Amino acid sequence: MFAFCADPDTLETARWFACYLTTGKHMVFYSSFGTVLLLLAITAPTALAFGFLGAMAARGPAPLSWIGKTYIAIVRGIPDIAFFLFFVIALDQGFEWIRHQILCPDWEQPIRQGNDFVVCSAAKLPLSSSPQWVHEVYGFLIAVLTFAIVFGAFAANVLYGAMRAVPQAQIETAQAYGMTPRQTFWRILVPQMWVYALSGLGNLWMVLIKATPLLFLLGVEDIVYWARELGGAKTPRFTDYPHGDWRLWYFLFLLVFYLAFTKISEAALERLMARLTHGQAFGARATS
Amino acid sequence: MTCLETIQAYGLRSLGIGERLLPRDDFTLCEQFTLIGSGLIWNIYFGLIALAAGFILATALALGKESRLPPIRALCRGIILLFRGSPLFIQFFLAYFIFLRLRQAGIGPDWLTNAWAGAAIVLFLNTAAYSAEIFHGALRTIPRGEIEAADAYGFTGLKRFTRIVWPTMLRLAWPAYINEAIFLFHATTLVFFSGFPALQQRGDALYYARYFADKTFNPFVPYPILAGYFVLLTLTIITLMGLVNRRLNRHLPQAPKRPRMMGQILR
Numbered sequence: 217m218f219a220f221c222a223d224p225d226t227l228e229t230a231r232w233f234a235c236y237l238t239t240g241k242h243m244v245f246y247s248s249f250g251t252v253l254l255l256l257a258i259t260a261p262t263a264l265a266f267g268f269l270g271a272m273a274a275r276g277p278a279p280l281s282w283i284g285k286t287y288i289a290i291v292r293g294i295p296d297i298a299f300f301l302f303f304v305i306a307l308d309q310g311f312e313w314i315r316h317q318i319l320c321p322d323w324e325q326p327i328r329q330g331n332d333f334v335v336c337s338a339a340k341l342p343l344s345s346s347p348q349w350v351h352e353v354y355g356f357l358i359a360v361l362t363f364a365i366v367f368g369a370f371a372a373n374v375l376y377g378a379m380r381a382v383p384q385a386q387i388e389t390a391q392a393y394g395m396t397p398r399q400t401f402w403r404i405l406v407p408q409m410w411v412y413a414l415s416g417l418g419n420l421w422m423v424l425i426k427a428t429p430l431l432f433l434l435g436v437e438d439i440v441y442w443a444r445e446l447g448g449a450k451t452p453r454f455t456d457y458p459h460g461d462w463r464l465w466y467f468l469f470l471l472v473f474y475l476a477f478t479k480i481s482e483a484a485l486e487r488l489m490a491r492l493t494h495g496q497a498f499g500a501r502a503t504s
Numbered sequence: 505m506t507c508l509e510t511i512q513a514y515g516l517r518s519l520g521i522g523e524r525l526l527p528r529d530d531f532t533l534c535e536q537f538t539l540i541g542s543g544l545i546w547n548i549y550f551g552l553i554a555l556a557a558g559f560i561l562a563t564a565l566a567l568g569k570e571s572r573l574p575p576i577r578a579l580c581r582g583i584i585l586l587f588r589g590s591p592l593f594i595q596f597f598l599a600y601f602i603f604l605r606l607r608q609a610g611i612g613p614d615w616l617t618n619a620w621a622g623a624a625i626v627l628f629l630n631t632a633a634y635s636a637e638i639f640h641g642a643l644r645t646i647p648r649g650e651i652e653a654a655d656a657y658g659f660t661g662l663k664r665f666t667r668i669v670w671p672t673m674l675r676l677a678w679p680a681y682i683n684e685a686i687f688l689f690h691a692t693t694l695v696f697f698s699g700f701p702a703l704q705q706r707g708d709a710l711y712y713a714r715y716f717a718d719k720t721f722n723p724f725v726p727y728p729i730l731a732g733y734f735v736l737l738t739l740t741i742i743t744l745m746g747l748v749n750r751r752l753n754r755h756l757p758q759a760p761k762r763p764r765m766m767g768q769i770l771r
Binding site for chain 2: 294305475
Protein backbone atom coordinates (compact mmCIF):
# COMPACT_ATOMS: atom_id res chain seq x y z
CA MET A 217 0.00 0.00 0.00
CA PHE A 218 2.55 2.59 1.11
CA ALA A 219 5.93 3.00 -0.53
CA PHE A 220 7.82 2.51 2.74
CA CYS A 221 6.31 -0.93 3.15
CA ALA A 222 8.77 -2.39 0.67
CA ASP A 223 10.99 -3.81 3.41
CA PRO A 224 8.92 -4.60 6.51
CA ASP A 225 11.98 -5.51 8.61
CA THR A 226 13.16 -1.91 8.86
CA LEU A 227 9.89 -0.42 10.06
CA GLU A 228 9.21 0.81 13.57
CA THR A 229 6.00 -0.31 15.25
CA ALA A 230 3.50 2.35 14.17
CA ARG A 231 4.51 2.26 10.52
CA TRP A 232 4.74 -1.54 10.62
CA PHE A 233 1.11 -1.66 11.68
CA ALA A 234 0.15 0.86 9.01
CA CYS A 235 1.63 -1.51 6.46
CA TYR A 236 0.34 -4.68 8.12
CA LEU A 237 -3.24 -3.45 8.27
CA THR A 238 -3.27 -2.46 4.61
CA THR A 239 -2.06 -5.71 3.08
CA GLY A 240 -4.17 -7.17 0.29
CA LYS A 241 -5.67 -9.80 2.57
CA HIS A 242 -6.70 -7.16 5.07
CA MET A 243 -8.43 -5.28 2.28
CA VAL A 244 -10.46 -8.42 1.56
CA PHE A 245 -11.21 -8.64 5.29
CA TYR A 246 -12.53 -5.07 5.30
CA SER A 247 -14.64 -5.66 2.22
CA SER A 248 -16.15 -8.76 3.84
CA PHE A 249 -17.89 -6.37 6.24
CA GLY A 250 -19.63 -5.18 3.09
CA THR A 251 -20.66 -8.78 2.43
CA VAL A 252 -22.32 -8.92 5.83
CA LEU A 253 -24.14 -5.62 5.28
CA LEU A 254 -25.20 -6.73 1.81
CA LEU A 255 -26.56 -9.96 3.26
CA LEU A 256 -28.59 -7.97 5.78
CA ALA A 257 -29.83 -5.56 3.13
CA ILE A 258 -31.08 -8.37 0.89
CA THR A 259 -32.24 -10.76 3.59
CA ALA A 260 -34.36 -8.37 5.63
CA PRO A 261 -36.91 -7.50 2.89
CA THR A 262 -36.88 -11.06 1.51
CA ALA A 263 -37.51 -12.54 4.95
CA LEU A 264 -40.31 -10.02 5.47
CA ALA A 265 -41.91 -11.14 2.21
CA PHE A 266 -41.61 -14.80 3.23
CA GLY A 267 -43.03 -13.90 6.61
CA PHE A 268 -45.96 -12.08 5.05
CA LEU A 269 -46.77 -15.07 2.87
CA GLY A 270 -46.42 -17.38 5.87
CA ALA A 271 -48.73 -15.27 8.00
CA MET A 272 -51.25 -15.03 5.17
CA ALA A 273 -51.16 -18.79 4.72
CA ALA A 274 -51.64 -19.34 8.45
CA ARG A 275 -54.80 -17.22 8.33
CA GLY A 276 -56.10 -18.93 5.21
CA PRO A 277 -58.43 -21.93 4.75
CA ALA A 278 -57.67 -25.29 6.32
CA PRO A 279 -54.97 -27.09 4.32
CA LEU A 280 -53.11 -23.83 3.66
CA SER A 281 -53.24 -22.74 7.29
CA TRP A 282 -51.64 -26.01 8.40
CA ILE A 283 -48.68 -25.28 6.16
CA GLY A 284 -48.44 -21.72 7.44
CA LYS A 285 -48.71 -22.74 11.07
CA THR A 286 -46.17 -25.52 10.69
CA TYR A 287 -43.79 -23.05 9.07
CA ILE A 288 -44.24 -20.69 12.01
CA ALA A 289 -44.02 -23.32 14.72
CA ILE A 290 -40.98 -25.00 13.27
CA VAL A 291 -38.53 -22.26 14.21
CA ARG A 292 -39.56 -22.55 17.80
CA GLY A 293 -38.97 -26.27 17.85
CA ILE A 294 -35.75 -26.61 15.92
CA PRO A 295 -32.43 -24.74 16.28
CA ASP A 296 -31.83 -22.25 13.48
CA ILE A 297 -28.30 -23.53 12.92
CA ALA A 298 -29.67 -26.94 12.00
CA PHE A 299 -31.82 -25.22 9.39
CA PHE A 300 -28.88 -23.31 8.02
CA LEU A 301 -26.77 -26.42 7.63
CA PHE A 302 -29.69 -28.34 6.17
CA PHE A 303 -30.88 -25.79 3.63
CA VAL A 304 -27.47 -25.01 2.23
CA ILE A 305 -27.07 -28.57 0.97
CA ALA A 306 -30.76 -29.25 0.43
CA LEU A 307 -31.38 -26.16 -1.72
CA ASP A 308 -28.28 -26.83 -3.78
CA GLN A 309 -29.25 -30.45 -4.39
CA GLY A 310 -32.86 -29.47 -4.99
CA PHE A 311 -31.93 -26.97 -7.71
CA GLU A 312 -29.56 -29.43 -9.34
CA TRP A 313 -32.18 -32.17 -9.24
CA ILE A 314 -34.78 -29.95 -10.95
CA ARG A 315 -32.31 -28.91 -13.64
CA HIS A 316 -31.30 -32.52 -14.04
CA GLN A 317 -34.91 -33.57 -14.68
CA ILE A 318 -35.33 -30.85 -17.29
CA LEU A 319 -31.96 -30.86 -19.00
CA CYS A 320 -31.10 -34.56 -19.06
CA PRO A 321 -34.34 -36.51 -19.47
CA ASP A 322 -32.62 -39.60 -20.91
CA TRP A 323 -30.21 -40.09 -17.99
CA GLU A 324 -30.35 -43.71 -16.86
CA GLN A 325 -28.38 -43.98 -13.62
CA PRO A 326 -29.84 -43.18 -10.21
CA ILE A 327 -28.99 -39.78 -8.78
CA ARG A 328 -27.90 -41.06 -5.38
CA GLN A 329 -25.14 -43.60 -5.84
CA GLY A 330 -24.06 -44.67 -2.39
CA ASN A 331 -22.59 -41.57 -0.80
CA ASP A 332 -22.55 -39.52 -4.00
CA PHE A 333 -25.04 -37.17 -5.49
CA VAL A 334 -24.64 -37.47 -9.25
CA VAL A 335 -26.35 -35.27 -11.82
CA CYS A 336 -25.38 -34.82 -15.45
CA SER A 337 -22.73 -32.18 -15.99
CA ALA A 338 -25.13 -29.85 -17.80
CA ALA A 339 -27.27 -29.68 -14.65
CA LYS A 340 -24.43 -28.71 -12.30
CA LEU A 341 -24.95 -25.42 -10.52
CA PRO A 342 -22.96 -23.38 -11.20
CA LEU A 343 -21.53 -25.02 -14.30
CA SER A 344 -18.05 -26.36 -13.71
CA SER A 345 -16.80 -24.19 -16.58
CA SER A 346 -18.04 -20.94 -15.05
CA PRO A 347 -15.55 -18.49 -13.53
CA GLN A 348 -14.74 -18.22 -9.84
CA TRP A 349 -16.96 -15.22 -9.15
CA VAL A 350 -20.05 -17.14 -10.31
CA HIS A 351 -19.33 -19.81 -7.72
CA GLU A 352 -18.96 -17.18 -5.02
CA VAL A 353 -22.14 -15.35 -5.99
CA TYR A 354 -24.04 -18.65 -6.13
CA GLY A 355 -22.81 -19.58 -2.66
CA PHE A 356 -23.82 -16.18 -1.36
CA LEU A 357 -27.28 -16.39 -2.93
CA ILE A 358 -27.87 -19.82 -1.40
CA ALA A 359 -26.91 -18.33 1.95
CA VAL A 360 -29.29 -15.40 1.45
CA LEU A 361 -32.13 -17.74 0.54
CA THR A 362 -31.41 -19.88 3.59
CA PHE A 363 -31.45 -16.85 5.86
CA ALA A 364 -34.67 -15.63 4.26
CA ILE A 365 -36.43 -18.97 4.78
CA VAL A 366 -35.40 -19.23 8.43
CA PHE A 367 -36.02 -15.60 9.33
CA GLY A 368 -39.16 -15.57 7.22
CA ALA A 369 -40.56 -18.05 9.73
CA PHE A 370 -39.69 -15.70 12.59
CA ALA A 371 -41.26 -12.80 10.70
CA ALA A 372 -44.36 -14.87 9.95
CA ASN A 373 -44.77 -15.43 13.67
CA VAL A 374 -44.54 -11.70 14.38
CA LEU A 375 -46.89 -10.70 11.55
CA TYR A 376 -49.40 -13.43 12.43
CA GLY A 377 -49.52 -12.08 15.97
CA ALA A 378 -49.80 -8.51 14.69
CA MET A 379 -52.69 -9.39 12.39
CA ARG A 380 -54.57 -10.88 15.31
CA ALA A 381 -53.84 -7.79 17.41
CA VAL A 382 -55.76 -5.47 15.09
CA PRO A 383 -59.03 -4.69 16.94
CA GLN A 384 -61.89 -6.90 15.85
CA ALA A 385 -64.17 -3.83 15.67
CA GLN A 386 -62.14 -2.52 12.73
CA ILE A 387 -62.76 -5.71 10.78
CA GLU A 388 -66.43 -5.71 11.67
CA THR A 389 -66.78 -2.10 10.54
CA ALA A 390 -65.21 -2.98 7.22
CA GLN A 391 -67.66 -5.83 6.80
CA ALA A 392 -70.52 -3.54 7.70
CA TYR A 393 -69.43 -1.23 4.89
CA GLY A 394 -69.75 -4.18 2.55
CA MET A 395 -66.09 -4.81 1.89
CA THR A 396 -65.13 -8.23 0.57
CA PRO A 397 -62.68 -10.29 2.68
CA ARG A 398 -59.94 -9.41 0.21
CA GLN A 399 -60.64 -5.70 0.52
CA THR A 400 -60.83 -5.95 4.31
CA PHE A 401 -57.47 -7.68 4.38
CA TRP A 402 -55.61 -5.25 2.14
CA ARG A 403 -57.29 -1.97 3.09
CA ILE A 404 -57.96 -2.42 6.79
CA LEU A 405 -55.91 -5.21 8.29
CA VAL A 406 -52.55 -4.80 6.54
CA PRO A 407 -52.19 -1.02 7.00
CA GLN A 408 -53.08 -1.29 10.67
CA MET A 409 -51.00 -4.30 11.64
CA TRP A 410 -47.59 -2.67 11.18
CA VAL A 411 -47.73 -0.72 14.39
CA TYR A 412 -48.37 -3.92 16.32
CA ALA A 413 -45.65 -5.72 14.41
CA LEU A 414 -43.03 -3.05 14.82
CA SER A 415 -41.51 -4.01 18.16
CA GLY A 416 -41.42 -7.64 17.14
CA LEU A 417 -39.82 -6.84 13.81
CA GLY A 418 -37.29 -4.58 15.54
CA ASN A 419 -36.42 -7.46 17.82
CA LEU A 420 -36.11 -9.70 14.79
CA TRP A 421 -33.71 -7.27 13.14
CA MET A 422 -31.46 -7.55 16.20
CA VAL A 423 -31.64 -11.35 16.04
CA LEU A 424 -30.79 -11.18 12.34
CA ILE A 425 -27.73 -9.02 12.96
CA LYS A 426 -26.52 -11.44 15.58
CA ALA A 427 -27.06 -14.39 13.23
CA THR A 428 -24.78 -13.02 10.50
CA PRO A 429 -21.61 -14.71 11.82
CA LEU A 430 -23.29 -17.99 10.88
CA LEU A 431 -22.47 -17.12 7.27
CA PHE A 432 -19.14 -18.64 8.16
CA LEU A 433 -20.82 -22.01 8.68
CA LEU A 434 -22.45 -21.72 5.27
CA GLY A 435 -19.09 -21.53 3.57
CA VAL A 436 -19.12 -17.84 2.69
CA GLU A 437 -15.80 -16.05 3.27
CA ASP A 438 -17.18 -13.55 5.74
CA ILE A 439 -15.66 -11.56 8.59
CA VAL A 440 -15.38 -14.56 10.90
CA TYR A 441 -13.54 -16.53 8.23
CA TRP A 442 -11.04 -13.73 7.66
CA ALA A 443 -10.61 -13.02 11.35
CA ARG A 444 -9.62 -16.64 11.87
CA GLU A 445 -7.47 -16.67 8.80
CA LEU A 446 -5.59 -13.42 9.46
CA GLY A 447 -5.41 -13.85 13.21
CA GLY A 448 -3.77 -17.26 13.14
CA ALA A 449 -0.05 -17.45 13.87
CA LYS A 450 2.11 -16.52 10.88
CA THR A 451 5.70 -17.59 10.51
CA PRO A 452 8.33 -15.51 8.65
CA ARG A 453 8.60 -18.28 6.07
CA PHE A 454 5.24 -17.53 4.49
CA THR A 455 4.70 -13.83 5.02
CA ASP A 456 6.53 -10.57 5.38
CA TYR A 457 4.48 -9.80 8.44
CA PRO A 458 4.99 -12.62 10.93
CA HIS A 459 3.07 -12.53 14.20
CA GLY A 460 1.84 -14.84 16.92
CA ASP A 461 -1.71 -15.97 17.52
CA TRP A 462 -3.70 -12.73 17.22
CA ARG A 463 -7.12 -14.27 16.79
CA LEU A 464 -8.09 -12.89 20.18
CA TRP A 465 -7.59 -9.31 18.94
CA TYR A 466 -9.36 -9.90 15.67
CA PHE A 467 -12.37 -11.37 17.41
CA LEU A 468 -12.32 -8.53 19.92
CA PHE A 469 -12.58 -6.21 16.94
CA LEU A 470 -15.56 -8.17 15.62
CA LEU A 471 -17.17 -7.98 19.05
CA VAL A 472 -16.79 -4.20 19.08
CA PHE A 473 -18.21 -4.03 15.56
CA TYR A 474 -21.30 -6.00 16.54
CA LEU A 475 -21.78 -4.08 19.79
CA ALA A 476 -21.68 -0.79 17.89
CA PHE A 477 -23.97 -2.12 15.19
CA THR A 478 -26.63 -3.38 17.60
CA LYS A 479 -26.37 -0.21 19.69
CA ILE A 480 -26.92 2.03 16.66
CA SER A 481 -29.78 -0.19 15.45
CA GLU A 482 -31.40 -0.02 18.86
CA ALA A 483 -31.29 3.76 18.92
CA ALA A 484 -32.64 3.97 15.37
CA LEU A 485 -35.47 1.54 16.11
CA GLU A 486 -36.41 3.46 19.23
CA ARG A 487 -36.73 6.69 17.24
CA LEU A 488 -38.71 4.95 14.53
CA MET A 489 -41.05 3.49 17.11
CA ALA A 490 -41.54 6.86 18.78
CA ARG A 491 -42.30 8.42 15.42
CA LEU A 492 -44.74 5.81 14.18
CA THR A 493 -46.68 5.58 17.43
CA HIS A 494 -46.71 9.36 17.82
CA GLY A 495 -50.09 10.49 19.06
CA GLN A 496 -51.42 6.94 19.25
CA ALA A 497 -52.69 5.27 22.35
CA PHE A 498 -50.02 2.58 22.42
CA GLY A 499 -47.92 4.36 25.00
CA ALA A 500 -44.17 3.97 25.06
CA ARG A 501 -43.88 0.24 24.72
CA ALA A 502 -40.46 -1.09 25.59
CA THR A 503 -38.72 -2.30 22.46
CA SER A 504 -36.26 -4.55 24.18
CA MET B 505 -24.96 -55.43 13.97
CA THR B 506 -28.50 -55.39 15.25
CA CYS B 507 -30.07 -52.17 16.37
CA LEU B 508 -29.84 -53.14 20.04
CA GLU B 509 -26.11 -53.74 19.68
CA THR B 510 -25.74 -50.39 17.95
CA ILE B 511 -27.46 -48.66 20.83
CA GLN B 512 -25.20 -50.47 23.29
CA ALA B 513 -22.12 -49.51 21.29
CA TYR B 514 -22.96 -45.89 20.49
CA GLY B 515 -25.64 -44.85 22.98
CA LEU B 516 -23.14 -43.08 25.21
CA ARG B 517 -20.56 -42.42 22.51
CA SER B 518 -20.71 -38.66 23.09
CA LEU B 519 -19.47 -39.19 26.65
CA GLY B 520 -16.62 -41.41 25.52
CA ILE B 521 -18.25 -44.64 26.71
CA GLY B 522 -18.57 -47.53 24.28
CA GLU B 523 -17.23 -47.94 20.79
CA ARG B 524 -14.43 -45.47 19.92
CA LEU B 525 -14.59 -45.64 16.14
CA LEU B 526 -17.51 -43.93 14.47
CA PRO B 527 -19.16 -45.86 11.64
CA ARG B 528 -17.47 -45.03 8.34
CA ASP B 529 -19.86 -46.18 5.65
CA ASP B 530 -23.14 -48.01 5.09
CA PHE B 531 -24.81 -45.93 7.74
CA THR B 532 -28.00 -47.49 9.01
CA LEU B 533 -30.93 -45.45 10.24
CA CYS B 534 -30.41 -46.98 13.64
CA GLU B 535 -26.84 -45.71 13.83
CA GLN B 536 -27.94 -42.23 12.89
CA PHE B 537 -30.75 -42.20 15.45
CA THR B 538 -28.47 -43.57 18.17
CA LEU B 539 -25.51 -41.26 17.62
CA ILE B 540 -27.56 -38.08 17.19
CA GLY B 541 -29.53 -39.01 20.29
CA SER B 542 -26.28 -39.66 22.10
CA GLY B 543 -25.11 -36.18 21.17
CA LEU B 544 -28.30 -34.75 22.59
CA ILE B 545 -26.92 -35.56 26.06
CA TRP B 546 -24.50 -32.66 25.60
CA ASN B 547 -27.26 -30.26 24.54
CA ILE B 548 -29.29 -31.14 27.60
CA TYR B 549 -26.23 -30.88 29.85
CA PHE B 550 -25.28 -27.41 28.55
CA GLY B 551 -28.86 -26.21 28.63
CA LEU B 552 -29.58 -27.36 32.17
CA ILE B 553 -26.32 -26.05 33.63
CA ALA B 554 -26.66 -22.67 31.96
CA LEU B 555 -30.34 -22.36 32.78
CA ALA B 556 -29.93 -23.21 36.47
CA ALA B 557 -26.87 -21.04 37.07
CA GLY B 558 -28.09 -18.32 34.75
CA PHE B 559 -31.36 -18.01 36.62
CA ILE B 560 -29.56 -17.01 39.80
CA LEU B 561 -27.22 -14.55 38.11
CA ALA B 562 -30.09 -13.12 36.07
CA THR B 563 -32.02 -12.29 39.23
CA ALA B 564 -28.93 -10.61 40.65
CA LEU B 565 -28.30 -8.65 37.45
CA ALA B 566 -31.92 -7.54 37.18
CA LEU B 567 -31.82 -6.23 40.74
CA GLY B 568 -28.37 -4.73 40.19
CA LYS B 569 -29.69 -2.76 37.26
CA GLU B 570 -32.06 -1.02 39.65
CA SER B 571 -29.42 -0.60 42.35
CA ARG B 572 -28.97 2.72 44.10
CA LEU B 573 -25.20 2.47 43.79
CA PRO B 574 -23.99 3.82 40.41
CA PRO B 575 -20.98 1.46 40.05
CA ILE B 576 -23.12 -1.65 40.54
CA ARG B 577 -25.72 -0.28 38.15
CA ALA B 578 -23.07 0.45 35.53
CA LEU B 579 -21.52 -3.01 35.94
CA CYS B 580 -24.82 -4.82 35.53
CA ARG B 581 -25.80 -2.71 32.54
CA GLY B 582 -22.39 -3.35 31.00
CA ILE B 583 -22.62 -7.13 31.38
CA ILE B 584 -26.13 -7.21 29.94
CA LEU B 585 -25.17 -4.98 27.01
CA LEU B 586 -22.04 -7.01 26.26
CA PHE B 587 -23.80 -10.35 26.11
CA ARG B 588 -27.03 -9.18 24.52
CA GLY B 589 -25.39 -6.89 22.00
CA SER B 590 -23.00 -9.36 20.41
CA PRO B 591 -23.51 -12.69 18.65
CA LEU B 592 -23.14 -15.81 20.76
CA PHE B 593 -20.98 -17.25 18.03
CA ILE B 594 -18.41 -14.47 18.48
CA GLN B 595 -18.63 -14.84 22.25
CA PHE B 596 -17.72 -18.52 21.99
CA PHE B 597 -14.70 -17.78 19.84
CA LEU B 598 -13.53 -14.93 22.00
CA ALA B 599 -13.97 -16.86 25.22
CA TYR B 600 -12.06 -19.80 23.79
CA PHE B 601 -9.11 -17.61 22.82
CA ILE B 602 -9.12 -15.89 26.19
CA PHE B 603 -9.15 -19.24 28.00
CA LEU B 604 -6.36 -20.43 25.69
CA ARG B 605 -4.27 -17.39 26.58
CA LEU B 606 -4.90 -17.94 30.28
CA ARG B 607 -3.81 -21.55 29.99
CA GLN B 608 -0.68 -20.67 28.07
CA ALA B 609 0.17 -18.03 30.67
CA GLY B 610 -0.26 -20.73 33.31
CA ILE B 611 -2.95 -18.79 35.18
CA GLY B 612 -6.15 -20.57 34.27
CA PRO B 613 -6.85 -24.25 34.81
CA ASP B 614 -6.57 -26.61 31.84
CA TRP B 615 -10.20 -27.59 31.74
CA LEU B 616 -11.34 -24.08 30.84
CA THR B 617 -10.49 -24.67 27.19
CA ASN B 618 -12.62 -27.81 27.15
CA ALA B 619 -16.15 -27.39 25.89
CA TRP B 620 -17.81 -28.93 28.96
CA ALA B 621 -16.54 -26.09 31.14
CA GLY B 622 -15.65 -23.20 28.85
CA ALA B 623 -18.73 -23.29 26.65
CA ALA B 624 -20.94 -23.84 29.68
CA ILE B 625 -19.55 -20.63 31.21
CA VAL B 626 -20.26 -18.64 28.04
CA LEU B 627 -23.78 -20.03 27.76
CA PHE B 628 -24.38 -19.33 31.42
CA LEU B 629 -23.34 -15.68 31.12
CA ASN B 630 -25.24 -15.29 27.86
CA THR B 631 -28.52 -16.64 29.13
CA ALA B 632 -28.09 -14.73 32.38
CA ALA B 633 -27.89 -11.47 30.42
CA TYR B 634 -30.96 -12.22 28.32
CA SER B 635 -32.97 -13.44 31.30
CA ALA B 636 -31.86 -10.43 33.34
CA GLU B 637 -33.37 -8.14 30.73
CA ILE B 638 -36.62 -10.11 30.90
CA PHE B 639 -36.65 -10.06 34.70
CA HIS B 640 -35.78 -6.38 34.75
CA GLY B 641 -38.72 -5.61 32.49
CA ALA B 642 -40.99 -7.61 34.79
CA LEU B 643 -39.55 -5.91 37.84
CA ARG B 644 -40.53 -2.53 36.48
CA THR B 645 -44.09 -3.60 35.73
CA ILE B 646 -44.87 -5.01 39.15
CA PRO B 647 -48.16 -3.34 40.15
CA ARG B 648 -47.53 -0.52 42.61
CA GLY B 649 -50.41 -1.74 44.71
CA GLU B 650 -48.62 -4.97 45.56
CA ILE B 651 -45.56 -3.10 46.82
CA GLU B 652 -47.73 -0.72 48.79
CA ALA B 653 -49.64 -3.63 50.28
CA ALA B 654 -46.35 -5.20 51.30
CA ASP B 655 -45.31 -1.94 52.94
CA ALA B 656 -48.68 -1.68 54.68
CA TYR B 657 -48.22 -5.18 56.12
CA GLY B 658 -44.84 -4.15 57.44
CA PHE B 659 -42.75 -6.30 55.11
CA THR B 660 -39.25 -4.94 54.73
CA GLY B 661 -35.97 -5.83 53.09
CA LEU B 662 -35.35 -9.46 52.30
CA LYS B 663 -38.78 -10.60 53.40
CA ARG B 664 -40.52 -8.12 51.11
CA PHE B 665 -38.36 -9.32 48.27
CA THR B 666 -38.77 -13.08 48.74
CA ARG B 667 -42.48 -12.95 49.57
CA ILE B 668 -43.82 -10.22 47.28
CA VAL B 669 -41.44 -8.79 44.69
CA TRP B 670 -39.71 -11.93 43.51
CA PRO B 671 -42.80 -14.17 43.02
CA THR B 672 -44.59 -11.40 41.17
CA MET B 673 -41.55 -10.71 39.02
CA LEU B 674 -41.31 -14.40 38.09
CA ARG B 675 -45.01 -14.58 37.36
CA LEU B 676 -44.85 -11.63 34.98
CA ALA B 677 -41.61 -12.71 33.36
CA TRP B 678 -42.38 -16.40 32.98
CA PRO B 679 -43.90 -16.51 29.46
CA ALA B 680 -40.90 -14.64 28.06
CA TYR B 681 -38.57 -16.75 30.17
CA ILE B 682 -39.94 -19.94 28.61
CA ASN B 683 -38.90 -18.53 25.24
CA GLU B 684 -35.46 -17.78 26.55
CA ALA B 685 -35.12 -21.34 27.84
CA ILE B 686 -36.10 -22.74 24.44
CA PHE B 687 -33.62 -20.51 22.66
CA LEU B 688 -30.93 -21.45 25.12
CA PHE B 689 -31.32 -25.15 24.35
CA HIS B 690 -31.21 -24.29 20.65
CA ALA B 691 -28.10 -22.20 21.17
CA THR B 692 -26.28 -25.16 22.71
CA THR B 693 -25.92 -26.57 19.18
CA LEU B 694 -23.44 -23.79 18.40
CA VAL B 695 -20.86 -25.00 20.91
CA PHE B 696 -18.96 -27.43 18.72
CA PHE B 697 -19.06 -25.17 15.68
CA SER B 698 -17.17 -22.36 17.37
CA GLY B 699 -13.71 -22.37 18.88
CA PHE B 700 -14.32 -25.25 21.24
CA PRO B 701 -13.08 -28.51 19.75
CA ALA B 702 -14.95 -31.78 20.06
CA LEU B 703 -12.31 -33.97 21.67
CA GLN B 704 -12.20 -37.49 20.20
CA GLN B 705 -15.31 -36.68 18.18
CA ARG B 706 -17.45 -36.44 21.26
CA GLY B 707 -19.87 -33.83 20.01
CA ASP B 708 -23.43 -32.75 20.43
CA ALA B 709 -26.46 -33.76 18.37
CA LEU B 710 -25.78 -31.30 15.57
CA TYR B 711 -22.15 -32.37 15.43
CA TYR B 712 -23.14 -35.95 14.66
CA ALA B 713 -25.93 -34.86 12.31
CA ARG B 714 -23.40 -32.87 10.34
CA TYR B 715 -20.97 -35.79 10.41
CA PHE B 716 -23.57 -37.99 8.74
CA ALA B 717 -24.66 -35.28 6.31
CA ASP B 718 -21.05 -34.69 5.25
CA LYS B 719 -20.28 -38.38 4.87
CA THR B 720 -23.40 -39.40 2.98
CA PHE B 721 -23.89 -36.04 1.23
CA ASN B 722 -27.57 -36.52 1.98
CA PRO B 723 -29.03 -33.92 4.36
CA PHE B 724 -32.53 -35.37 4.17
CA VAL B 725 -31.98 -38.08 6.76
CA PRO B 726 -29.80 -36.82 9.64
CA TYR B 727 -31.24 -33.30 9.91
CA PRO B 728 -34.88 -34.41 10.14
CA ILE B 729 -33.80 -36.88 12.85
CA LEU B 730 -32.14 -34.00 14.71
CA ALA B 731 -35.24 -31.87 14.17
CA GLY B 732 -37.42 -34.61 15.63
CA TYR B 733 -35.26 -34.83 18.75
CA PHE B 734 -35.34 -31.06 19.19
CA VAL B 735 -39.09 -30.80 18.73
CA LEU B 736 -39.45 -33.36 21.52
CA LEU B 737 -36.98 -31.45 23.67
CA THR B 738 -38.81 -28.17 23.05
CA LEU B 739 -42.18 -29.72 23.89
CA THR B 740 -40.68 -31.11 27.10
CA ILE B 741 -39.38 -27.66 28.05
CA ILE B 742 -42.74 -26.06 27.28
CA THR B 743 -44.55 -28.68 29.37
CA LEU B 744 -42.21 -28.44 32.37
CA MET B 745 -42.02 -24.66 32.34
CA GLY B 746 -45.79 -24.57 31.86
CA LEU B 747 -46.19 -26.51 35.12
CA VAL B 748 -44.10 -23.89 36.90
CA ASN B 749 -46.20 -21.20 35.23
CA ARG B 750 -49.34 -22.80 36.60
CA ARG B 751 -47.88 -22.87 40.08
CA LEU B 752 -46.80 -19.22 39.86
CA ASN B 753 -50.30 -18.19 38.80
CA ARG B 754 -52.23 -20.52 41.13
CA HIS B 755 -53.66 -17.70 43.27
CA LEU B 756 -55.19 -15.90 40.31
CA PRO B 757 -58.93 -16.26 39.63
CA GLN B 758 -58.85 -17.79 36.17
CA ALA B 759 -56.29 -20.25 34.94
CA PRO B 760 -53.80 -18.60 32.59
CA LYS B 761 -53.50 -19.92 29.09
CA ARG B 762 -51.12 -22.78 28.68
CA PRO B 763 -47.93 -21.78 26.82
CA ARG B 764 -48.08 -23.20 23.33
CA MET B 765 -45.75 -24.18 20.57
CA MET B 766 -46.59 -21.04 18.64
CA GLY B 767 -45.73 -18.36 21.14
CA GLN B 768 -44.24 -14.96 20.68
CA ILE B 769 -40.61 -15.20 19.66
CA LEU B 770 -38.51 -12.82 21.65
CA ARG B 771 -34.80 -12.68 22.03
